[in-house]
Amino acid sequence: MSGTPNAEAEGVVSKVKVKKEIKTIVENLETILGDLKDVAKELKEVVHEIDTLTCDLQLEEDGLTDSSKTDTLNSSSSSTTTTTTASSLEKMKLFPEDCIFKTPASLMPVPINPPGVLTVLKKPHPPLPPPRHTPLRAEDHNVKNLPHPTLVLSGNLSKANGSLLRNGGVFPLKSNRDLFSSTPCFISNDSGIPESGLVPTLPRPMPLLRHEKNKCPKAPGREPRERERVRFSEKVQFHGYCPDCDLQYDVDDTELHLQAELNDLRLSPVHCCSSSPPPPHSLSHEFMLENGGLPVSHSFPPTGNTAPPCVPPHTPSLKPQKTILRKSTTTTV
Amino acid sequence: MSFVPGQPVTAVVERVEIQKLRQGENLILGFSIGGGIDQDPGQNPFSEDKSDKGIYVTRISPKGPADLAGLKIGDKIMQVNGWDMTMVTHDQARKKLTKKKEDVVRLLVTRKSLEEAVKHSKGCYPKP
Numbered sequence: 001m002s003g004t005p006n007a008e009a010e011g012v013v014s015k016v017k018v019k020k021e022i023k024t025i026v027e028n029l030e031t032i033l034g035d036l037k038d039v040a041k042e043l044k045e046v047v048h049e050i051d052t053l054t055c056d057l058q059l060e061e062d063g064l065t066d067s068s069k070t071d072t073l074n075s076s077s078s079s080t081t082t083t084t085t086a087s088s089l090e091k092m093k094l095f096p097e098d099c100i101f102k103t104p105a106s107l108m109p110v111p112i113n114p115p116g117v118l119t120v121l122k123k124p125h126p127p128l129p130p131p132r133h134t135p136l137r138a139e140d141h142n143v144k145n146l147p148h149p150t151l152v153l154s155g156n157l158s159k160a161n162g163s164l165l166r167n168g169g170v171f172p173l174k175s176n177r178d179l180f181s182s183t184p185c186f187i188s189n190d191s192g193i194p195e196s197g198l199v200p201t202l203p204r205p206m207p208l209l210r211h212e213k214n215k216c217p218k219a220p221g222r223e224p225r226e227r228e229r230v231r232f233s234e235k236v237q238f239h240g241y242c243p244d245c246d247l248q249y250d251v252d253d254t255e256l257h258l259q260a261e262l263n264d265l266r267l268s269p270v271h272c273c274s275s276s277p278p279p280p281h282s283l284s285h286e287f288m289l290e291n292g293g294l295p296v297s298h299s300f301p302p303t304g305n306t307a308p309p310c311v312p313p314h315t316p317s318l319k320p321q322k323t324i325l326r327k328s329t330t331t332t333v
Numbered sequence: 334m335s336f337v338p339g340q341p342v343t344a345v346v347e348r349v350e351i352q353k354l355r356q357g358e359n360l361i362l363g364f365s366i367g368g369g370i371d372q373d374p375g376q377n378p379f380s381e382d383k384s385d386k387g388i389y390v391t392r393i394s395p396k397g398p399a400d401l402a403g404l405k406i407g408d409k410i411m412q413v414n415g416w417d418m419t420m421v422t423h424d425q426a427r428k429k430l431t432k433k434k435e436d437v438v439r440l441l442v443t444r445k446s447l448e449e450a451v452k453h454s455k456g457c458y459p460k461p
Binding site: 328329330331332333 | 361362364365366367369372373376391392423426427430431
Protein backbone atom coordinates (compact mmCIF):
# COMPACT_ATOMS: atom_id res chain seq x y z
CA MET A 1 0.00 0.00 0.00
CA SER A 2 2.72 2.37 0.88
CA GLY A 3 4.42 1.42 -2.32
CA THR A 4 1.65 2.68 -4.51
CA PRO A 5 1.85 6.42 -3.87
CA ASN A 6 5.54 6.27 -4.57
CA ALA A 7 4.95 4.38 -7.72
CA GLU A 8 2.36 6.91 -8.71
CA ALA A 9 4.66 9.79 -8.00
CA GLU A 10 7.33 8.12 -10.01
CA GLY A 11 4.90 7.54 -12.77
CA VAL A 12 3.98 11.18 -12.84
CA VAL A 13 7.58 12.25 -12.79
CA SER A 14 8.53 10.03 -15.64
CA LYS A 15 5.50 11.17 -17.55
CA VAL A 16 6.64 14.75 -17.22
CA LYS A 17 10.10 13.76 -18.24
CA VAL A 18 8.81 11.99 -21.26
CA LYS A 19 6.74 14.92 -22.22
CA LYS A 20 9.72 17.17 -21.97
CA GLU A 21 11.72 14.91 -24.14
CA ILE A 22 8.98 14.76 -26.66
CA LYS A 23 8.86 18.49 -26.69
CA THR A 24 12.55 18.64 -27.39
CA ILE A 25 12.18 16.18 -30.16
CA VAL A 26 9.38 18.13 -31.67
CA GLU A 27 11.47 21.25 -31.64
CA ASN A 28 14.29 19.47 -33.28
CA LEU A 29 11.98 18.14 -35.88
CA GLU A 30 10.76 21.58 -36.62
CA THR A 31 14.29 22.69 -37.14
CA ILE A 32 14.85 19.85 -39.49
CA LEU A 33 11.69 20.70 -41.30
CA GLY A 34 12.85 24.20 -41.87
CA ASP A 35 16.15 22.98 -43.14
CA LEU A 36 14.47 20.52 -45.39
CA LYS A 37 12.39 23.23 -46.89
CA ASP A 38 15.47 25.14 -47.70
CA VAL A 39 16.91 22.06 -49.22
CA ALA A 40 13.81 21.57 -51.25
CA LYS A 41 14.04 25.09 -52.53
CA GLU A 42 17.57 24.68 -53.58
CA LEU A 43 16.80 21.39 -55.17
CA LYS A 44 14.16 23.09 -57.19
CA GLU A 45 16.63 25.58 -58.43
CA VAL A 46 19.01 22.85 -59.29
CA VAL A 47 16.35 21.03 -61.16
CA HIS A 48 15.47 24.11 -63.11
CA GLU A 49 19.04 24.55 -64.05
CA ILE A 50 19.24 20.98 -65.15
CA ASP A 51 16.18 21.54 -67.21
CA THR A 52 17.63 24.38 -69.10
CA LEU A 53 20.95 22.72 -69.47
CA THR A 54 19.56 19.49 -70.73
CA CYS A 55 16.81 21.02 -72.74
CA ASP A 56 18.98 21.23 -75.75
CA LEU A 57 20.57 17.91 -75.20
CA GLN A 58 17.38 16.01 -75.27
CA LEU A 59 16.47 17.20 -78.70
CA GLU A 60 18.18 14.54 -80.71
CA GLU A 61 18.66 11.88 -78.17
CA ASP A 62 15.08 11.53 -77.30
CA GLY A 63 13.59 9.48 -80.05
CA LEU A 64 10.13 9.97 -78.61
CA THR A 65 9.65 13.38 -80.07
CA ASP A 66 10.54 12.33 -83.56
CA SER A 67 8.33 9.33 -83.52
CA SER A 68 5.48 11.37 -82.19
CA LYS A 69 5.80 13.81 -84.99
CA THR A 70 5.80 11.13 -87.59
CA ASP A 71 2.88 9.66 -85.80
CA THR A 72 0.83 12.74 -86.32
CA LEU A 73 1.84 12.81 -89.93
CA ASN A 74 0.69 9.31 -90.47
CA SER A 75 -2.59 9.81 -88.82
CA SER A 76 -3.88 11.52 -91.90
CA SER A 77 -4.63 15.16 -91.68
CA SER A 78 -1.89 17.42 -90.76
CA SER A 79 -2.21 17.75 -87.11
CA THR A 80 0.57 19.34 -85.28
CA THR A 81 0.73 19.00 -81.63
CA THR A 82 2.56 21.43 -79.58
CA THR A 83 2.96 20.70 -76.02
CA THR A 84 4.21 22.78 -73.25
CA THR A 85 4.60 20.95 -70.08
CA ALA A 86 5.11 22.12 -66.64
CA SER A 87 8.25 20.23 -66.30
CA SER A 88 10.56 18.29 -68.35
CA LEU A 89 12.01 16.97 -65.25
CA GLU A 90 11.09 13.42 -65.79
CA LYS A 91 14.67 12.89 -66.57
CA MET A 92 15.45 12.88 -62.94
CA LYS A 93 16.52 9.47 -62.13
CA LEU A 94 15.27 7.80 -59.12
CA PHE A 95 16.49 5.01 -57.12
CA PRO A 96 14.43 2.33 -55.60
CA GLU A 97 13.50 3.31 -52.20
CA ASP A 98 14.42 0.04 -50.69
CA CYS A 99 18.02 0.84 -51.35
CA ILE A 100 17.56 3.93 -49.44
CA PHE A 101 15.67 2.49 -46.65
CA LYS A 102 17.91 -0.40 -46.07
CA THR A 103 20.99 1.50 -45.31
CA PRO A 104 19.73 3.92 -42.76
CA ALA A 105 18.24 1.15 -40.78
CA SER A 106 21.52 -0.63 -40.70
CA LEU A 107 23.30 2.49 -39.86
CA MET A 108 21.57 3.52 -36.76
CA PRO A 109 24.19 2.63 -34.31
CA VAL A 110 22.36 3.95 -31.34
CA PRO A 111 21.08 2.17 -28.31
CA ILE A 112 17.49 1.24 -28.42
CA ASN A 113 15.63 2.57 -25.51
CA PRO A 114 12.70 0.84 -24.05
CA PRO A 115 9.55 1.71 -25.89
CA GLY A 116 7.91 4.83 -24.69
CA VAL A 117 11.05 6.76 -24.11
CA LEU A 118 12.51 8.52 -27.06
CA THR A 119 16.03 9.54 -27.20
CA VAL A 120 17.33 12.13 -29.50
CA LEU A 121 20.98 11.88 -30.18
CA LYS A 122 22.97 14.53 -31.80
CA LYS A 123 25.74 12.95 -33.68
CA PRO A 124 28.45 15.18 -34.85
CA HIS A 125 30.32 13.98 -37.83
CA PRO A 126 32.72 15.57 -40.22
CA PRO A 127 31.24 17.25 -43.24
CA LEU A 128 31.53 15.14 -46.31
CA PRO A 129 32.77 16.48 -49.58
CA PRO A 130 30.18 16.84 -52.28
CA PRO A 131 30.05 13.63 -54.21
CA ARG A 132 29.99 15.12 -57.63
CA HIS A 133 33.53 16.22 -57.53
CA THR A 134 34.95 13.25 -55.85
CA PRO A 135 33.22 10.08 -56.71
CA LEU A 136 36.14 8.09 -55.50
CA ARG A 137 36.12 9.67 -52.18
CA ALA A 138 32.51 8.92 -51.93
CA GLU A 139 33.43 5.34 -52.39
CA ASP A 140 35.91 5.62 -49.66
CA HIS A 141 33.26 6.78 -47.41
CA ASN A 142 31.73 3.48 -48.05
CA VAL A 143 28.73 4.58 -49.80
CA LYS A 144 27.20 1.26 -49.44
CA ASN A 145 26.60 2.03 -45.88
CA LEU A 146 25.79 5.59 -46.62
CA PRO A 147 27.72 7.14 -43.84
CA HIS A 148 26.12 8.78 -40.93
CA PRO A 149 22.70 9.58 -42.02
CA THR A 150 21.50 12.48 -40.12
CA LEU A 151 17.98 12.27 -41.12
CA VAL A 152 15.62 9.75 -42.37
CA LEU A 153 12.31 10.84 -43.56
CA SER A 154 9.78 9.03 -45.47
CA GLY A 155 8.00 10.49 -48.42
CA ASN A 156 4.97 10.76 -46.32
CA LEU A 157 6.46 12.60 -43.47
CA SER A 158 3.61 11.76 -41.25
CA LYS A 159 4.14 8.13 -41.73
CA ALA A 160 7.80 8.29 -41.16
CA ASN A 161 7.69 10.34 -38.13
CA GLY A 162 4.82 8.45 -36.79
CA SER A 163 6.53 5.23 -37.26
CA LEU A 164 9.74 6.48 -35.94
CA LEU A 165 8.11 7.86 -32.93
CA ARG A 166 5.96 4.98 -32.27
CA ASN A 167 8.27 2.09 -32.15
CA GLY A 168 10.37 3.89 -29.67
CA GLY A 169 13.31 3.68 -31.92
CA VAL A 170 16.02 6.14 -31.88
CA PHE A 171 16.36 8.96 -34.19
CA PRO A 172 19.80 10.25 -34.72
CA LEU A 173 19.63 13.88 -35.24
CA LYS A 174 21.97 16.58 -36.11
CA SER A 175 20.84 20.07 -35.72
CA ASN A 176 22.95 21.52 -38.33
CA ARG A 177 21.70 24.36 -40.37
CA ASP A 178 24.07 23.60 -43.05
CA LEU A 179 22.20 20.60 -44.25
CA PHE A 180 22.47 21.59 -47.78
CA SER A 181 26.11 21.54 -48.35
CA SER A 182 27.80 19.28 -46.01
CA THR A 183 25.66 16.88 -44.18
CA PRO A 184 24.34 13.84 -45.85
CA CYS A 185 20.68 13.85 -45.76
CA PHE A 186 18.23 11.27 -46.76
CA ILE A 187 15.14 12.39 -48.30
CA SER A 188 13.43 9.25 -49.13
CA ASN A 189 10.16 8.92 -50.74
CA ASP A 190 7.65 6.25 -51.25
CA SER A 191 7.80 6.62 -54.88
CA GLY A 192 11.40 7.21 -55.46
CA ILE A 193 13.76 9.99 -54.94
CA PRO A 194 15.86 12.20 -57.03
CA GLU A 195 18.93 11.42 -55.07
CA SER A 196 19.73 9.49 -52.07
CA GLY A 197 22.76 10.15 -50.08
CA LEU A 198 24.15 13.55 -50.38
CA VAL A 199 22.20 16.54 -51.18
CA PRO A 200 22.31 17.87 -53.75
CA THR A 201 23.96 15.84 -56.33
CA LEU A 202 24.06 17.91 -59.35
CA PRO A 203 25.73 16.18 -62.22
CA ARG A 204 23.77 13.08 -62.22
CA PRO A 205 26.12 10.69 -63.94
CA MET A 206 28.55 10.77 -61.09
CA PRO A 207 26.32 9.78 -58.31
CA LEU A 208 24.60 7.42 -60.64
CA LEU A 209 27.72 5.45 -61.07
CA ARG A 210 28.23 5.38 -57.46
CA HIS A 211 24.87 4.09 -56.70
CA GLU A 212 24.73 1.68 -59.48
CA LYS A 213 27.74 -0.07 -58.34
CA ASN A 214 27.02 -0.22 -54.77
CA LYS A 215 23.48 -0.20 -53.89
CA CYS A 216 21.05 -0.45 -56.62
CA PRO A 217 21.43 -3.21 -59.07
CA LYS A 218 18.09 -2.28 -60.39
CA ALA A 219 19.05 1.28 -61.05
CA PRO A 220 20.29 0.89 -64.59
CA GLY A 221 17.16 -0.83 -65.57
CA ARG A 222 15.16 1.66 -63.75
CA GLU A 223 16.53 4.74 -65.37
CA PRO A 224 15.04 4.50 -68.78
CA ARG A 225 11.76 3.30 -67.50
CA GLU A 226 10.89 5.56 -64.72
CA ARG A 227 11.25 9.20 -65.15
CA GLU A 228 9.36 10.60 -62.36
CA ARG A 229 9.66 13.90 -60.81
CA VAL A 230 9.07 14.46 -57.23
CA ARG A 231 7.86 17.83 -56.34
CA PHE A 232 8.05 19.11 -52.87
CA SER A 233 5.30 21.16 -51.59
CA GLU A 234 5.50 24.17 -49.39
CA LYS A 235 2.96 22.67 -47.12
CA VAL A 236 4.82 20.10 -45.22
CA GLN A 237 3.60 19.33 -41.80
CA PHE A 238 4.59 16.63 -39.52
CA HIS A 239 2.64 14.27 -37.48
CA GLY A 240 3.18 15.75 -34.14
CA TYR A 241 2.28 14.79 -30.69
CA CYS A 242 1.37 17.74 -28.60
CA PRO A 243 2.79 17.04 -25.21
CA ASP A 244 0.64 19.55 -23.50
CA CYS A 245 -2.70 18.42 -24.53
CA ASP A 246 -2.19 14.91 -25.70
CA LEU A 247 -3.66 15.85 -28.99
CA GLN A 248 -2.38 14.71 -32.24
CA TYR A 249 -1.98 17.16 -35.02
CA ASP A 250 -3.66 16.49 -38.23
CA VAL A 251 -1.29 15.60 -40.83
CA ASP A 252 -0.99 17.18 -44.15
CA ASP A 253 1.20 14.84 -45.89
CA THR A 254 3.83 16.23 -48.06
CA GLU A 255 2.47 16.76 -51.43
CA LEU A 256 4.94 14.83 -53.28
CA HIS A 257 3.46 14.86 -56.58
CA LEU A 258 4.48 12.44 -59.06
CA GLN A 259 4.54 13.38 -62.56
CA ALA A 260 3.59 10.04 -63.78
CA GLU A 261 1.42 11.76 -66.26
CA LEU A 262 4.48 13.00 -67.89
CA ASN A 263 5.13 9.53 -69.02
CA ASP A 264 2.04 9.73 -71.09
CA LEU A 265 3.17 12.79 -72.80
CA ARG A 266 5.10 12.29 -75.86
CA LEU A 267 7.03 15.41 -75.60
CA SER A 268 8.54 17.23 -72.83
CA PRO A 269 11.95 18.71 -72.84
CA VAL A 270 11.94 19.45 -76.47
CA HIS A 271 9.09 21.75 -76.31
CA CYS A 272 10.17 23.00 -73.03
CA CYS A 273 12.79 25.04 -74.62
CA SER A 274 11.06 25.51 -77.84
CA SER A 275 8.08 27.03 -76.28
CA SER A 276 9.60 30.33 -75.55
CA PRO A 277 10.15 32.02 -78.82
CA PRO A 278 10.03 28.91 -80.85
CA PRO A 279 13.41 28.23 -82.26
CA PRO A 280 13.02 27.32 -85.87
CA HIS A 281 15.31 24.38 -85.78
CA SER A 282 13.25 22.36 -83.45
CA LEU A 283 10.03 23.00 -85.23
CA SER A 284 11.24 22.84 -88.74
CA HIS A 285 9.27 19.82 -89.69
CA GLU A 286 6.22 21.16 -88.13
CA PHE A 287 6.48 24.15 -90.25
CA MET A 288 5.12 22.66 -93.38
CA LEU A 289 2.34 20.93 -91.63
CA GLU A 290 0.68 23.97 -90.30
CA ASN A 291 -2.09 25.50 -92.28
CA GLY A 292 0.08 28.29 -93.42
CA GLY A 293 0.43 29.56 -89.95
CA LEU A 294 3.46 29.45 -87.85
CA PRO A 295 3.63 26.62 -85.43
CA VAL A 296 3.49 28.29 -82.16
CA SER A 297 3.78 26.15 -79.18
CA HIS A 298 1.84 27.82 -76.59
CA SER A 299 -0.94 26.97 -74.33
CA PHE A 300 -4.51 27.72 -74.93
CA PRO A 301 -3.89 30.78 -76.98
CA PRO A 302 -1.27 32.84 -75.38
CA THR A 303 -2.52 35.15 -72.78
CA GLY A 304 0.03 37.66 -73.72
CA ASN A 305 2.84 36.09 -71.91
CA THR A 306 3.85 32.83 -73.36
CA ALA A 307 5.86 31.90 -70.42
CA PRO A 308 6.44 28.23 -70.75
CA PRO A 309 5.91 26.09 -67.77
CA CYS A 310 9.47 25.07 -68.19
CA VAL A 311 10.60 27.98 -66.23
CA PRO A 312 13.85 29.62 -66.93
CA PRO A 313 16.13 29.32 -64.02
CA HIS A 314 16.05 32.88 -63.00
CA THR A 315 13.05 32.35 -60.82
CA PRO A 316 14.47 31.09 -57.63
CA SER A 317 11.40 32.09 -55.73
CA LEU A 318 8.84 29.41 -55.53
CA LYS A 319 5.63 29.94 -57.34
CA PRO A 320 2.63 29.96 -55.13
CA GLN A 321 0.69 27.70 -57.39
CA LYS A 322 2.32 24.40 -57.77
CA THR A 323 0.24 22.17 -59.87
CA ILE A 324 1.74 19.37 -61.77
CA LEU A 325 -0.85 19.40 -64.43
CA ARG A 326 0.61 22.46 -66.04
CA LYS A 327 0.34 20.92 -69.37
CA SER A 328 -1.26 22.68 -72.18
CA THR A 329 -1.40 21.25 -75.58
CA THR A 330 -2.81 22.66 -78.69
CA THR A 331 -3.17 20.59 -81.76
CA THR A 332 -3.77 21.96 -85.14
CA VAL A 333 -5.83 19.72 -87.32
CA MET B 334 -21.67 24.59 -69.68
CA SER B 335 -20.59 23.00 -66.50
CA PHE B 336 -21.85 19.59 -65.78
CA VAL B 337 -21.93 17.18 -62.95
CA PRO B 338 -20.04 14.01 -63.58
CA GLY B 339 -22.44 11.15 -63.69
CA GLN B 340 -25.36 13.28 -64.68
CA PRO B 341 -26.55 13.58 -68.24
CA VAL B 342 -25.24 16.52 -70.14
CA THR B 343 -27.58 18.80 -71.94
CA ALA B 344 -26.41 21.50 -74.19
CA VAL B 345 -27.57 23.46 -77.13
CA VAL B 346 -25.41 22.40 -79.98
CA GLU B 347 -24.80 23.41 -83.49
CA ARG B 348 -23.95 21.04 -86.25
CA VAL B 349 -20.87 22.00 -88.15
CA GLU B 350 -19.81 20.04 -91.12
CA ILE B 351 -16.27 20.59 -92.21
CA GLN B 352 -14.89 19.35 -95.45
CA LYS B 353 -11.28 18.53 -95.08
CA LEU B 354 -8.99 20.33 -97.37
CA ARG B 355 -6.20 18.57 -99.06
CA GLN B 356 -2.94 20.32 -98.73
CA GLY B 357 -0.23 18.30 -100.31
CA GLU B 358 -0.58 14.94 -98.82
CA ASN B 359 -2.32 16.17 -95.74
CA LEU B 360 -5.91 16.72 -95.01
CA ILE B 361 -6.41 19.76 -92.91
CA LEU B 362 -9.35 21.17 -91.14
CA GLY B 363 -8.03 24.58 -90.36
CA PHE B 364 -8.40 24.92 -86.67
CA SER B 365 -6.65 24.11 -83.45
CA ILE B 366 -7.96 22.39 -80.42
CA GLY B 367 -7.05 22.55 -76.84
CA GLY B 368 -8.15 20.76 -73.75
CA GLY B 369 -8.73 17.21 -72.85
CA ILE B 370 -9.06 15.20 -69.70
CA ASP B 371 -5.32 14.94 -69.52
CA GLN B 372 -4.81 18.64 -69.76
CA ASP B 373 -4.94 21.44 -67.32
CA PRO B 374 -8.37 22.99 -67.60
CA GLY B 375 -7.38 26.11 -65.73
CA GLN B 376 -5.48 27.40 -68.71
CA ASN B 377 -8.42 27.38 -71.02
CA PRO B 378 -9.50 30.92 -71.68
CA PHE B 379 -12.71 29.89 -73.39
CA SER B 380 -14.36 27.76 -70.83
CA GLU B 381 -16.84 29.19 -68.43
CA ASP B 382 -16.17 26.54 -65.92
CA LYS B 383 -12.48 26.34 -65.29
CA SER B 384 -12.72 22.72 -64.43
CA ASP B 385 -14.18 21.86 -67.79
CA LYS B 386 -11.84 19.47 -69.49
CA GLY B 387 -13.62 19.42 -72.77
CA ILE B 388 -12.14 20.01 -76.16
CA TYR B 389 -12.24 23.60 -77.23
CA VAL B 390 -11.47 25.36 -80.43
CA THR B 391 -8.54 27.57 -79.73
CA ARG B 392 -7.76 28.93 -83.12
CA ILE B 393 -9.34 29.12 -86.51
CA SER B 394 -7.29 29.54 -89.62
CA PRO B 395 -8.88 32.32 -91.57
CA LYS B 396 -10.56 31.12 -94.73
CA GLY B 397 -9.80 27.58 -93.77
CA PRO B 398 -12.34 24.78 -94.00
CA ALA B 399 -13.43 25.24 -90.40
CA ASP B 400 -13.87 28.93 -90.83
CA LEU B 401 -15.97 28.45 -93.89
CA ALA B 402 -18.09 25.86 -92.18
CA GLY B 403 -18.93 28.23 -89.41
CA LEU B 404 -16.81 26.97 -86.60
CA LYS B 405 -16.00 29.68 -84.13
CA ILE B 406 -13.12 30.12 -81.81
CA GLY B 407 -14.00 29.14 -78.31
CA ASP B 408 -16.47 26.49 -79.35
CA LYS B 409 -16.58 23.40 -77.30
CA ILE B 410 -16.65 20.28 -79.36
CA MET B 411 -19.13 17.77 -78.06
CA GLN B 412 -18.97 15.17 -80.78
CA VAL B 413 -16.99 14.38 -83.85
CA ASN B 414 -18.70 12.12 -86.32
CA GLY B 415 -20.64 10.63 -83.51
CA TRP B 416 -17.70 10.15 -81.24
CA ASP B 417 -17.94 11.82 -77.91
CA MET B 418 -15.50 14.59 -77.20
CA THR B 419 -16.55 15.57 -73.75
CA MET B 420 -14.48 13.02 -71.93
CA VAL B 421 -11.46 12.32 -74.01
CA THR B 422 -7.80 12.99 -73.82
CA HIS B 423 -6.27 15.54 -76.06
CA ASP B 424 -4.70 12.92 -78.22
CA GLN B 425 -7.88 10.94 -78.56
CA ALA B 426 -9.61 14.06 -79.75
CA ARG B 427 -6.91 14.72 -82.25
CA LYS B 428 -7.18 11.22 -83.58
CA LYS B 429 -10.90 11.43 -84.04
CA LEU B 430 -10.46 14.56 -86.04
CA THR B 431 -7.64 13.39 -88.20
CA LYS B 432 -8.81 10.13 -89.61
CA LYS B 433 -7.22 9.63 -92.94
CA LYS B 434 -10.13 7.86 -94.44
CA GLU B 435 -12.63 10.53 -93.63
CA ASP B 436 -12.67 13.70 -95.58
CA VAL B 437 -15.54 15.26 -93.80
CA VAL B 438 -16.07 15.73 -90.11
CA ARG B 439 -19.39 16.51 -88.61
CA LEU B 440 -19.03 18.25 -85.34
CA LEU B 441 -21.47 19.05 -82.67
CA VAL B 442 -20.29 22.18 -80.99
CA THR B 443 -21.68 24.30 -78.30
CA ARG B 444 -21.07 27.83 -77.25
CA LYS B 445 -22.52 30.23 -74.81
CA SER B 446 -24.14 32.33 -77.47
CA LEU B 447 -26.16 29.39 -78.62
CA GLU B 448 -27.77 28.94 -75.30
CA GLU B 449 -28.50 32.58 -75.03
CA ALA B 450 -30.02 32.60 -78.46
CA VAL B 451 -32.34 29.81 -77.53
CA LYS B 452 -33.27 31.46 -74.30
CA HIS B 453 -34.05 34.67 -76.04
CA SER B 454 -36.13 32.97 -78.65
CA LYS B 455 -37.99 31.08 -76.00
CA GLY B 456 -38.63 34.27 -74.12
CA CYS B 457 -40.16 35.95 -77.11
CA TYR B 458 -42.44 33.13 -77.83
CA PRO B 459 -45.74 33.45 -76.03
CA LYS B 460 -46.45 30.23 -74.25
CA PRO B 461 -49.69 28.61 -75.28
